[in-house]
Every structure is written in C-alpha cells, then in structure tokens.
Amino acid sequence: MSSKVALITGASRGIGHHLARHFYAAGYHLILIARDAGALNAFAASLDPARVQTLALDVCDYPAVAQLVQQALSGHSHVDVLINAAGIFRPGSTQTSLADFSALLATNVTAIHHLCQLCTPWLLKSPDGRIFNLASVSGVQPYGSVASYAASKHALVGYSRSIARELGAQGIKVTTLCPDVVDTDMAQGSGLTADEMLSTDDICRAVDFVMSLSPAAVVEQLTLGRQYRPRQPV
Template sequence: MNNVALITGASRGIGHHLARHFYDLGYTLILIARHAPALEAFAATRDPARITTLAVDLSNTATAEPLLRQVLSDHARIDVLVNAAGIFRPGSTQTPVDDFSTLLATNVTAIHLLCQLCTPWLLKSAQGRIFNLASISGVQPFGSIASYAASKHALVGYSRSIARELGAQGIKVTTLCPDVVNTDMAEGSGLAADEMLSTEDICRAVDFVMSLSPAAIVEQLTIGRQPRPRQPR
C-alpha cells in the first residue's frame, strides 16, 4: 500500500510543486485547492488511481469540513499532511478589517481545521508528519506587511505548540519558514528570479526533514535568501 500525502494549495505555487514531488516519490495523493481545472489537469496526466482531488475554499470551514471528512473516509490512513494553501495581502495598520479576517481564516483557521481532522488518520501511520508552510515573516518583523505577518506569526506559534502535543503521540510537526519563493505570489516583490528561493528548495527542505533518524525532529526550519554581493564603488 502506497504512503498517502494530503496537500493543500496543490493547484499552483509551492503546493503544486510539492504535489509533483510526492507523486514522483510514489505517494498516493489527496490534492486540495480552490481551482478545480488546475487540479483536474494535474490528475489527467498521471495515474488516476493514485490521485483524489477536492476543489473547495478551505477558509469556508462550514462548507469545507464535511467534504474533507468524506475524502478522508475513503482512505485508511494519512502519512503526510502538507498545509501549503495560503494567501497574501499587503498592508499594515490600514489593512481593511475584512482583508485581515480573510488572511487569518485562510492562513491559520483553515490549517487548524486540517490538522484537527487529519490527526486521527495520521495516528494510523507508523510515521505521521505535518508540514505547515509559514513564512520568514512569521519569525521576523516586516512593517509593510503587518497583517500578513500577523497570520504567519500565529501559524508559527500554533504549529510549534501542536508539535509538542502531537509529538508525544508519534506525529512530527515541522513549520517551514521560507523567504520569498519564486511563485506567482511573489509578483510585485521587485526581486529577480535568481534572488528568490525556488520551489525545489522547499521540496529539498521537506526531503531533508524526512531523511533524519526517527529520533530527530525539526520543529521549525527557516530558509533565508543569500543577498547579492555589493558591487565595488
């Protein structure tokens, strides 16, 4: 029986590349995102027996929860949960309250829902793991994006706390905190492609964490960017 990975945000960006990565490793996938055509396009070029897709807005927990429960009931266990779904909104003290609430709903509350629902299935795995994708802005202050940073700080705190709770039950939780990654979410960053992290960096980070001995746990992994060297005057 193949290992099973549930990956959110799988239609684009980091989530999409992690879906490709875990598929290539031989996993059976449960892929979740809002954009159904992108999920269907991914599944259409691969073994349909190894892929389940669910198009749903995870920030709408009332709608998402029963659909998630149904998808989980079709699988005997989950080995890896990757919470890669997330949104970005610029702004700090002037961020509209609705935007602030949407950031928290997507970047924190939805992840809590996934962790809550998947825990019983992860406990059925010999090596259950959760990867929550936060951001370097969840561990460092950035004045121009305080609202986004607030959501990521909350996610880091949440993830590190459940790492202690679930670790005692055999589930390892790792929070990934990368700097700017070269995806469509980075548009407007002003950085060139070679100044950003690649999605492959995130895949390699996941591989690194999973390659460690059973006794090892990485609760938080921050992945920074190498600044360009200054040109001599």
C-alpha cells in the same frame, strides 16, 4: 493504490503544486485540495487517476471541507503526510482593511487548524505521521510593510510549534517551514529576479531533509533564508 498517502492543500499552483508533484514522484497516493477546479483538474489529468483524488474547495469553507475531506479520508486506512500549503497574501500594515485582515487569519491560520484537526485521527494511524505547515520568514521576524500578513504567519508559527509538542507525544511530527521569498506567482511584484529568490525545489529538498532524519529527530521549525546580493547602482 499506494500504501502512502499525502493530503496537500494549495495544490493547483505554487509551492503546493510542486510538493504534490514531488510526493507523487515518490509513490504517494495524493488527496489534493485547491480552490481553482480547472487548474486542479488539469494537473490531476497528467497523473494516474488511481493515485489522485481532487477536492475543489476553498479551505475557508469549513463545513464543505469537513464533509468532503472526511469522505476522502474514509477511503484510506491512514494518512502519512499533511501539507498545509494553501495561503494568501495581502499587503499593508496599520491601514489594512478589517476584511483583508480577517481573510489572512482565516486562510493562513484557522483553515490550517481545521485541517490538522480533521487529519489527526488518520495521521495517528501512520507509523510515521507528519504535518508540514507552510509559514514564512515574516512569521519569525518583523516586516513593517506587511504587518497584517506577518501577524497571520506569526500566529501559524506559534500554533504549529505548540501542536508539535502535543502531537509529538502521540507520534506525529510537526514541522513549520518558514521560507523567504519563493519564485512563485505569489512573489510577483516583489521586485526580485528569479535568481534572487528561493526555488520551489528548495522547499521540496527541505521536506526531504526533514523526512530523512532518524526516527528520534524532529525539526519543529526550518527557516530558509536567501542570500542578499548587493545591487548595482543605476
């Protein structure tokens, strides 16, 4: 079993899936969480079973997450990296239904707080414990058409930057990643072509950059913009 351990949510698709592959290639043991059991298990089947644990869970099922994550963590002496990549998108602003607004906050904020809470004792046992929370550029600047989603990401940015100060004093570095549109299935309907979006490799390289810095350095927030290109007239 690898001496390094990473727990990654949203691991069955999108950014979480690519980060899981990235950390696996780097030699980490993985604890992977996703709602889609079929996709998660299919992914895990392509990896060494001795280095992968899968938990088919909805991160908003807090009692189940608490029970199963603690069981998974108990098999390790420590955790080195927690990546909260699970998230949802709902369009809308003032007309967003209360159900959708609540779902955004539950998944994009409360569930992340819960996992940070559960993993902190194990991260403290690592000589270089780290948390990466996946927010969005909409968490640092306004977008009128997605105010509800932006509200959840603004909340996540504020939460993450605040715990960075608290946990940093205890030796855990917390980084909030705020990318513009990334080329994943969540970006379908954006109207952008693949070369107009960030790639998942950009996110992996951003994580590598943060982790490559000296022990004294910490990046609390990293915003990844994209180059805006003028469109040809139609």
